[in-house]
Amino acid sequence: xxxxxxxxxxxxxxxxxxxxxxxxxxxxxxxxxxxxxxxxxxxxxxxxxxxxxxxxxxxxxxxxxxxxxxxxxxxxxxxxxxxxxxxxxxxxxxxxxxxxxxxxxxxxxxxxxxxxxxxxxxxxxxxxxxxxxxxxxxxxxxxxxxxxxxxxxxxxxxxxxxxxxxxxxxxxxxxxxxxxxxxxxxxxxxxxxxxxxxxxxxxxxxxxxxxxxxxxxxxxxxxxxxxxxxxxxxxxxxxxxxxxxxxxxxxxxxxxxxxxxxxxxxxxxxxxxxxxxxxxxxxxxxxxxxxxxxxxxxxx
Amino acid sequence: xxxxxxxxxxxxxxxxxxxxxxxxxxxxxxxxxxxxxxxxxxxxxxxxxxxxxxxxxxxxxxxxxxxxxxxxxxxxxxxxxxxxxxxxxxxxxxxxxxxxxxxxxxxxxxxxxxxxxxxxxxxxxxxxxxxxxxxxxxxxxxxxxxxxxxxxxxxxxxxxxxxxxxxxxxxxxxxxxxxxxxxxxxxxxxxxxxxxxxxxxxxxxxxxxxxxxxxxxxxxxxxxxxxxxxxxxxxx
Numbered sequence: 123x124x125x126x127x128x129x130x131x132x133x134x135x136x137x138x139x140x141x142x143x144x145x146x147x148x149x150x151x152x153x154x155x156x157x158x159x160x161x162x163x164x165x166x167x168x169x170x171x172x173x174x175x176x177x178x179x180x181x182x183x184x185x186x187x188x189x190x191x192x193x194x195x196x197x198x199x200x201x202x203x204x205x206x207x208x209x210x211x212x213x214x215x216x217x218x219x220x221x222x223x224x225x226x227x228x229x230x231x232x233x234x235x236x237x238x239x240x241x242x243x244x245x246x247x248x249x250x251x252x253x254x255x256x257x258x259x260x261x262x263x264x265x266x267x268x269x270x271x272x273x274x275x276x277x278x279x280x281x282x283x284x285x286x287x288x289x290x291x292x293x294x295x296x297x298x299x300x301x302x303x304x305x306x307x308x309x310x311x312x313x314x315x316x317x318x319x320x321x322x323x324x325x326x327x328x329x330x331x332x333x334x335x336x337x338x339x340x341x342x343x344x345x346x347x348x349x350x351x352x353x354x355x356x357x358x359x360x361x362x363x364x365x366x367x368x369x370x371x372x373x374x375x376x377x378x379x380x381x382x383x384x385x386x387x388x389x390x391x392x393x394x395x396x397x398x399x400x401x402x403x404x405x406x407x408x409x410x411x412x413x414x415x416x417x418x419x420x421x422x
Numbered sequence: 423x424x425x426x427x428x429x430x431x432x433x434x435x436x437x438x439x440x441x442x443x444x445x446x447x448x449x450x451x452x453x454x455x456x457x458x459x460x461x462x463x464x465x466x467x468x469x470x471x472x473x474x475x476x477x478x479x480x481x482x483x484x485x486x487x488x489x490x491x492x493x494x495x496x497x498x499x500x501x502x503x504x505x506x507x508x509x510x511x512x513x514x515x516x517x518x519x520x521x522x523x524x525x526x527x528x529x530x531x532x533x534x535x536x537x538x539x540x541x542x543x544x545x546x547x548x549x550x551x552x553x554x555x556x557x558x559x560x561x562x563x564x565x566x567x568x569x570x571x572x573x574x575x576x577x578x579x580x581x582x583x584x585x586x587x588x589x590x591x592x593x594x595x596x597x598x599x600x601x602x603x604x605x606x607x608x609x610x611x612x613x614x615x616x617x618x619x620x621x622x623x624x625x626x627x628x629x630x631x632x633x634x635x636x637x638x639x640x641x642x643x644x645x646x647x648x649x650x651x652x653x654x655x656x657x658x
Contacts, residue, residue: 292525299511299522306509309472310574311497311526 134264136381142270143339144377145277149332150347150354151361151369152284153325158363160301160321161213163224167231169351171208171326172333173344174235175201177243179334180250180342190253194334198327205326209319217315239344252338273335280331281370284324288366297321349395353380356401362415371413376401425450425610426471426578431479431489433463433470440466441477442634448578453604453611455621455642457655458631464614465506467631468580471612472496472503484577498526502576506583508567512556516547519555519566523573533573540569543599561592568596572603581613585620593617597624618655622646630655 150168157165175197182193208231216227254272258265288294300307300317308314332354333347340346357376361368376398383397384390405412424447433441441463448454456464470477473493481489488496497503502523511519520540524533541547544565550558555566564584571579581600585593601624603609615621622628622642630638630651638651645651 292521295514295518295521296525299514299518302513303509303511305474305493306505306511307522308493309474309497309503309505309509310522310570311494312522313494 131264132385135266136385137378138264138266139270140378140381141374142267142273142377143381144357144374145274146332146335146339146373147350147353147357147376148370148373149277149280149328149335150350151357151373152281152366153329153332154354154358155361155363155366155369156321156325156328158358159366160297160318161224162221163228164355164363165231165325166225166228166351167235168228168325168329169333169347169354170232170235170239170344171201171205172329172350173347174239175204175326175330176250176333176337176342176346177239179330180243180248180337183251190251194253197334198330201330202323202327205323206319208326209322213322214315214319217318236344243344245343247341247343250334250337250342269338276331276335280328284328285366287324293320349398352395352398353377356398356405358412359402359405360412362412365412365414368412368414424448425484426612427480427482428467428471429480429482431467431470431477431481433466433475433477435466435475440475440634441470443479444470444631444634445636446629446639448610448612449627450610451604451608452627453601453613453625455625455628456612456614456631457616457618457621457628457651459654460616461633462631463634464631465582466634468503468505468582468612468614471580472501474505497574500574500577501580502571502574502578503580504567504571504582504584508563509570510555510558510563510567513554515552516555516558516566517551519570520547520573523570524575527573527575532575536573536575540572543572544569560587561589564588564592564596568600577610579609579611581611583614583616585615585617593620600624618651619646622656 150172153168154165157163157168178200179193179197182188182196183190188196212231213224213227216224252269254269256269258267288298296307296312297317297320300312300314301321304314332350336350337346353376354373357372358369360375361370361372380394380397384394387393426448428444428446431441431444432439444463444467456467458464466475469475471481471488473488473491473496476490479489480487483499483501486499488499511522514522520537524536527533546562547569555563558566568584584596597620600611604611613621613625622645625642627640628642628645629636630645638645638648646656
């Protein structure tokens with residue numbers, strides 16, 4: 123009886139922390155989806171840009187002694203500006219280039235950002251304090267970490283902001299139109315190239331949140347985001363790479379599955395990365411459009 | 423002076439030259455048609471005006487040199503182009519399509535009035551405003567495309583084959599509306615049509631294009647009587 127209760131208890135805890143991890147994957151997956159929709163390219167540098175932003179937050183907190191919340195907001199703004207600058211400086215010269223070229227550009231960006239972070243901050247692991255207390259509270263008979271709840275709450279806020287922006291603002295509407303129908307949008311006066319830069323800014327800002335949420339869980343170092351990027355890809359592919367809502371659902375599913383794999387399979391902690399790859403391959407094999415994606419349709 | 427003036431406009435797609443020196447004028451407040459067979463260069467002429475293909479020569483609109491400007495900049499001068507295929511923003515709702523039509527405008531109150539106005543022209547719009555435009559029929563999409571173009575409050579409306587794929591009665595309705603707007607508000611229209619008899623009824627003047635050149639021009643009535651036009655384009 124007692125044993126059963128503790129099994130359920132531990133299972134529920136795993137699910138909650140899986141959802142929290144999934145929320146982090148979801149933010150980065152959403153960032154990937156934003157850029158994929160705008161230019162049909164998977165941005166392999168998305169995780170590294172998030173890592174770089176997290177180092178910026180780290181510097182603001184440890185060197186400039188800013189309070190966490192201020193550093194958090196400032197980092198998001200700086201990440202937005204950084205995303206815009208990266209697009210203007212690195213991506214824009216390749217406007218209209220084949221997709222493969224752009225993919226290579228994002229791979230180059232991956233190594234550049236990674237190396238730059240190593241150069242500036244070094245490769246020694248750093249601790250990045252969590253804004254949330256390390257205590258647990260009891261919710262419906264289950265002990266859940268405030269840390270996990272906090273991460274989930276922050277992600278929900280970010281998602282709400284992003285979705286409202288796209289749904290209810292003129293600029294958000296124009297960005298959607300420009301991403302889906304660049305030619306028609308230009309005829310309506312939309313500066314599509316600027317919209318793309320804004321999209322990169324927005325993706326970088328959303329990614330920065332995932333970086334700042336993951337850093338307290340792992341350690342801060344230049345390679346911190348690489349597994350997260352893999353899981354974010356799994357989430358985005360699972361949800362449907364064109365679907366922002368799908369990427370969030372995919373993130374949560376991947377997060378929970380990984381938590382369960384890590385806990386209940388023998389040697390599970392080492393199976394997490396292969397498992398992420400298995401998800402990607404399985405989805406691409408059996409349901410390429412993902413859960414919410416539209417089936418590929420090309421007009422002939 | 424004409425609102426739109428094309429002088430020696432030459433356009434090439436890669437190695438293929440599509441326009442061989444087009445000369446044409448569209449006077450303010452008029453409806454002008456470009457006629458011709460498939461591949462005569464009608465669509466390319468419109469695309470050159472709105473900056474979607476590179477061209478040489480001269481294109482003046484309202485005192486501005488618009489040759490090789492970016493499409494978004496030409497639109498911002500007041501040129502609304504309903505392209506081939508209608509440019510429907512298919513995944514967006516009907517209402518979002520109309521809002522995008524007014525994207526460059528800052529006069530919010532007037533935009534609201536114009537939304538009411540186009541809903542007056544097309545009374546089915548309000549009931550279907552929340553539907554994705556992809557769910558509309560071809561005729562409805564054409565009407566939406568015109569409504570979206572009107573939301574820009576254009577000085578010049580470029581229409582590419584508005585009759586394509588539509589039932590004749592619907593074409594008549596749309597053409598009557600364009601004529602009414604032209605009459606009442608002085609909107610200048612340049613329309614590309616394969617259906618020459620319809621176009622000559624709609625427009626006051628027309629140009630006939632053949633392989634990238636203007637081969638005939640004149641008042642619509644005059645062209646409708648012209649024997650070679652009748653044989654080649656009107657079919658009688």
